[in-house]
Amino acid sequence: MSTGTEGLVSGNPGPRSWRVKIERRLEQPRWLMWISPIILILAALAVGAVLLSIVGVDPRLAYSRIFSAAFGTPAGWLRGEIYPLSDTTVKATPLILTGVGVALAFRMRMWNIGAEGQLFIGAWATTGVALHLLSPETSPWIMIPAMMLAGFLGGALYGAIPGVLKAWLNVNEIITTLMLNYVAIFFNNYFIYGPWALRGFGLSPRFPRNAWLPRLMDLSDRFPIFRGLTAHLGILFGVAAVVVVWYILKYTKWGYEIRVIGDNPEAARYAGMNLKRNIVLVMMVSGGLAGLAGMSELSGVVHLLQERFSPGYGFTAIIIAWLAKLNPWGVILVSYLFGGLLVGGDQIQPFGIVQMLNGIILFVVIGGELLLQYRVRILRPERIVERAAEASGS
Amino acid sequence: MESSAKVDVPAVDMRGIVKRFPGVLANDHVDLTVYEGEVHALLGENGAGKSTLMNILSGLYQPDEGEIRVRGERVSFGSPKDAIRQGIGMIHQHFMLVPSFSVAENIMLGMDEPRFLLDPQKIEGTVRELSERYNLDVDPSSKIWQLSVGEQQRVEVLKMLYRGATILIMDEPTAVLTPQEVEDLFQTLRGMAKSGHTIIFISHKLDEVLAIADRITVLRRGRLEAAGVEASSVTKKELAHLMVGREVLFRIEKKPAKAGEVVMEVEDLQAEDDKGLPALKGVSLQVRSGEILGLAGVAGNGQRELAQAICGLRPVMGGVVRVHGKEVTNAAPVVLIKEGVAYIPEDRHGVGSVPNLSVAENLALRNYRWPPIGNGWRINRVALRKQAVELVQTFDIVTPSIDTPSRLLSGGNLQKMILARELSGDPRVVIAVHPTRGLDVGATEAVHRLLLQERDQGAGVLLISEDLDEILSLADRIAVIYEGQIMSVVDAEDADIEELGLQMAGTRVGAGAEKGEA
Numbered sequence: 001m002s003t004g005t006e007g008l009v010s011g012n013p014g015p016r017s018w019r020v021k022i023e024r025r026l027e028q029p030r031w032l033m034w035i036s037p038i039i040l041i042l043a044a045l046a047v048g049a050v051l052l053s054i055v056g057v058d059p060r061l062a063y064s065r066i067f068s069a070a071f072g073t074p075a076g077w078l079r080g081e082i083y084p085l086s087d088t089t090v091k092a093t094p095l096i097l098t099g100v101g102v103a104l105a106f107r108m109r110m111w112n113i114g115a116e117g118q119l120f121i122g123a124w125a126t127t128g129v130a131l132h133l134l135s136p137e138t139s140p141w142i143m144i145p146a147m148m149l150a151g152f153l154g155g156a157l158y159g160a161i162p163g164v165l166k167a168w169l170n171v172n173e174i175i176t177t178l179m180l181n182y183v184a185i186f187f188n189n190y191f192i193y194g195p196w197a198l199r200g201f202g203l204s205p206r207f208p209r210n211a212w213l214p215r216l217m218d219l220s221d222r223f224p225i226f227r228g229l230t231a232h233l234g235i236l237f238g239v240a241a242v243v244v245v246w247y248i249l250k251y252t253k254w255g256y257e258i259r260v261i262g263d264n265p266e267a268a269r270y271a272g273m274n275l276k277r278n279i280v281l282v283m284m285v286s287g288g289l290a291g292l293a294g295m296s297e298l299s300g301v302v303h304l305l306q307e308r309f310s311p312g313y314g315f316t317a318i319i320i321a322w323l324a325k326l327n328p329w330g331v332i333l334v335s336y337l338f339g340g341l342l343v344g345g346d347q348i349q350p351f352g353i354v355q356m357l358n359g360i361i362l363f364v365v366i367g368g369e370l371l372l373q374y375r376v377r378i379l380r381p382e383r384i385v386e387r388a389a390e391a392s393g394s
Numbered sequence: 395m396e397s398s399a400k401v402d403v404p405a406v407d408m409r410g411i412v413k414r415f416p417g418v419l420a421n422d423h424v425d426l427t428v429y430e431g432e433v434h435a436l437l438g439e440n441g442a443g444k445s446t447l448m449n450i451l452s453g454l455y456q457p458d459e460g461e462i463r464v465r466g467e468r469v470s471f472g473s474p475k476d477a478i479r480q481g482i483g484m485i486h487q488h489f490m491l492v493p494s495f496s497v498a499e500n501i502m503l504g505m506d507e508p509r510f511l512l513d514p515q516k517i518e519g520t521v522r523e524l525s526e527r528y529n530l531d532v533d534p535s536s537k538i539w540q541l542s543v544g545e546q547q548r549v550e551v552l553k554m555l556y557r558g559a560t561i562l563i564m565d566e567p568t569a570v571l572t573p574q575e576v577e578d579l580f581q582t583l584r585g586m587a588k589s590g591h592t593i594i595f596i597s598h599k600l601d602e603v604l605a606i607a608d609r610i611t612v613l614r615r616g617r618l619e620a621a622g623v624e625a626s627s628v629t630k631k632e633l634a635h636l637m638v639g640r641e642v643l644f645r646i647e648k649k650p651a652k653a654g655e656v657v658m659e660v661e662d663l664q665a666e667d668d669k670g671l672p673a674l675k676g677v678s679l680q681v682r683s684g685e686i687l688g689l690a691g692v693a694g695n696g697q698r699e700l701a702q703a704i705c706g707l708r709p710v711m712g713g714v715v716r717v718h719g720k721e722v723t724n725a726a727p728v729v730l731i732k733e734g735v736a737y738i739p740e741d742r743h744g745v746g747s748v749p750n751l752s753v754a755e756n757l758a759l760r761n762y763r764w765p766p767i768g769n770g771w772r773i774n775r776v777a778l779r780k781q782a783v784e785l786v787q788t789f790d791i792v793t794p795s796i797d798t799p800s801r802l803l804s805g806g807n808l809q810k811m812i813l814a815r816e817l818s819g820d821p822r823v824v825i826a827v828h829p830t831r832g833l834d835v836g837a838t839e840a841v842h843r844l845l846l847q848e849r850d851q852g853a854g855v856l857l858i859s860e861d862l863d864e865i866l867s868l869a870d871r872i873a874v875i876y877e878g879q880i881m882s883v884v885d886a887e888d889a890d891i892e893e894l895g896l897q898m899a900g901t902r903v904g905a906g907a908e909k910g911e912a
């Protein structure tokens with residue numbers, strides 16, 4: 001048993017000097033919650049800068065290149081060059097849609113990491129409608145909504161599978177959603193190399209013009225400034241999805257149930273909430289948004305189904321949802337950041353810097369989150385001096 | 395050095411402790427002096443700051459001001475690990491054990507010593523030895539989920555002893571124990587005190603405090619109200635006065651019941667417990683409007699299962715549940731809520747509240763479906779907040795604001811929040827399981843009044859409690875449950891404490907049983 005003199009080292013003040021103490025925060029203050037992602041991203045960039053200079057790249061140059069590629073330069077803006085922003089918007093669009101869907105599921109502690117697969121199935125269903133179900137002459141006013149519906153439903157039904165398995169058989173959704181990603185990708189490959197293949201190329205035929213989402217450049221007759229800009233209507237789907245999810249969570253019974261179930265399922269059951277139904281519903285909406293992302297990507301950017309139309313948007317969505325603290329509005333911000341990194345990545349040498357930065361951001365953010373749960377207190381020396389005096393005196 | 399020789403150096407000396415939380419001054423220059431080998435009780439209303447003060451002493455929180463000395467040495471703890479190195483260990487209001495682990499594994503958990511190599515045999519041996527020495531009967535190899543609450547508590551005590559705790563803090567240890575378990579615990583505590591351990595003990599049960607404590611410190615609203623009073627020199631009434639600052643009656647005025655038709659009944663009800671063993675073996679009870687039926691019994695005899703089976707939270711294997719004559723056996727919980735059945739669960743953290751949601755949102759858990767809060771598929775947040783403001787006031791819930799997450803409420807205030815939610819909707823049937831567990835004397839009185847008020851407004855109340863005094867002072871009829879069977883049902887006037895006590899222990903008594911059939 002302890003005699004009272006041993007083990008004093010850690011609990012006891014050290015020599016007579018200022019002492020720094022690290023202690024756990026009980027509560028994260030609100031201001032910290034909001035600015036912590038910014039601090040963390042800046043910290044990540046700082047770490048990245050060190051690594052860049054080690055490999056002999058001037059970090060200032062690299063960052064300004066990435067930034068100007070992603071968001072433009074003030075001088076450029078004055079000249080009316082907004083194409084960097086447009087490019088970044090194109091990349092941010094699928095990230096927002098998948099990110100907000102993932103965030104919704106995470107709110108209920110349904111760990112849907114299957115957004116990538118849901119996005120592929122959404123894209124597949126979209127292609128089916130655009131190429132096979134409707135004739136190429138169908139008016140865009142029918143074509144586009146039909147494709148949206150198909151994309152959403154495809155993702156929703158695909159999301160429903162792990163939902164049902166979880167709700168009725170209590171199968172862990174992390175495993176099922178992860179596995180279903182691969183199933184979806186293979187399913188897709190079967191179609192683009194098989195029945196839907198264009199001369200066995202791993203590509204579907206191009207969508208008819210009426211199945212394309214309008215892009216800014218389509219308006220360049222009236223607004224010359226939009227010439228060549230590829231940002232498309234999908235970004236509005238993204239913003240609308242954010243508004244809807246935010247509204248659901250805050251102002252609807254269903255959102256209230258999602259938050260209660262996410263925090264304490266026992267209490268939810270006790271309050272008479274239907275857990276099974278909610279699990280399936282949340283997975284469907286989450287999957288549906290990912291499916292819609294697939295639709296918007298095909299209809300707005302690629303205009304055909306191919307093997308690698310997504311560089312892993314559905315996986316990045318997990319990081320985005322997390323960085324955004326599962327806040328729908330935060331998803332927009334973080335998606336633009338990652339979209340910018342994707343765009344900037346194409347512009348700078350050596351290739352791979354952006355992947356490295358991505359990795360560093362993830363690493364610093366996860367580590368930093370933990371650190372921010374602690375606070376540093378600095379103890380003034382006189383308290384300690386007083387104690388030292390007592391210890392020697394009495 | 396000389397500190398150990400001198401007897402009058404306190405084991406623990408806390409001076410001028412201040413702890414602020416956003417919106418609350420939980421401890422306002424509090425002093426606490428505890429001597430070696432004594433049992434020191436810490437008293438105070440709900441939210442007075444008792445748990446906070448002890449969390450500071452055990453290294454979980456850091457004080458904003460003030461100093462702590464342990465055996466004369468100034469200390470400052472960064473974490474509970476620092477505190478345990480000084481021999482200070484705390485057992486919390488809700489236990490911190492891993493249900494799927496064995497007793498020995500739980501005791502090992504979080505220890506620095508054997509990092510990778512676990513030697514279960516050796517640990518079990520040591521644990522066994524400790525449990526014999528201190529009369530803490532528990533099998534080191536059984537899993538936590540198999541243990542009763544009392545046994546789990548023994549595991550917590552063993553855990554602390556194993557880590558070399560000589561100063562043991564217990565936050566409301568008796569709130570969840572049966573009378574027999576309380577007796578056992580006190581035996582242990584006395585033994586420990588005799589062998590030089592120091593015990594700090596938080597409780598709201600004044601009789602217990604007077605029975606076990608050597609000295610008593612009382613807090614009120616974060617301030618020191620009485621410091622280290624000799625337990626032999628105060629009465630229960632004086633203590634209550636110190637705690638709440640006014641006279642407490644310990645008796646409640648109650649009008650005779652005007653019992654009406656049967657509002658809730660169970661017939662030959664059968665259900666299983668969590669382990670799949672029969673917990674209810676044919677229970678039949680009737681609750682009429684305007685009366686309180688007290689269900690007495692030692693915890694673990696089927697009370698929890700009965701409440702859950704009625705409310706649709708546990709499958710009924712046989713028998714019938716009726717509310718207002720309508721059969722609701724195995725109905726979804728929402729059906730019972732719609733029928734106006736209020737349920738105050740015994741587990742307020744695990745079941746009764748949603749920790750990270752605000753107090754306002756917790757208060758809406760029952761009625762978010764209906765106007766004024768539910769509005770079609772939407773939630774009216776203005777109405778939700780308005781309700782919260784009203785309930786916080788009416789039920790006297792101490793909280794920094796209605797937006798505070800409910801996990802930050804003190805134990806007693808959390809219970810008040812649940813009561814406010816369940817009783818505010820004008821329920822027609824109230825099922826209250828240990829409704830005053832963990833409440834201070836003042837709040838207990840308030841809850842008793844509320845239950846009586848519900849009764850007088852025509853609700854039928856099923857009061858499940860192991861506190862015989864509570865049942866005797868509130869119930870109009872009293873039933874006794876033992877091993878999943880009803881031993882008897884008697885009118886409160888005819889109740890005989892001795893008989894009830896015997897029945898709670900499983901002895902059938904002629905007169906009582908006869909009435910029970912009626």
Ligand SMILES: Nc1ncnc2c1ncn2[C@@H]1O[C@H](COP(=O)(O)OP(=O)(O)OP(=O)(O)O)[C@@H](O)[C@H]1O
Nearest residue numbers: 415420440441442443444445446802803804805806
């Ligand atoms: N981590 C926290 N953050 C914010 N407020 C807190 C926190 N912990 C406690 N409080 C508040 O501090 C006050 C004192 O709480 P404490 O838990 O110490 O009371 P208590 O005396 O143990 O009461 P009870 O008898 O109800 O358990 C309460 O008003 C409580 O809401």
Ligand SMILES: [Mg+2]
Nearest residue numbers: 444445804805
């Ligand atoms: Mg407490």
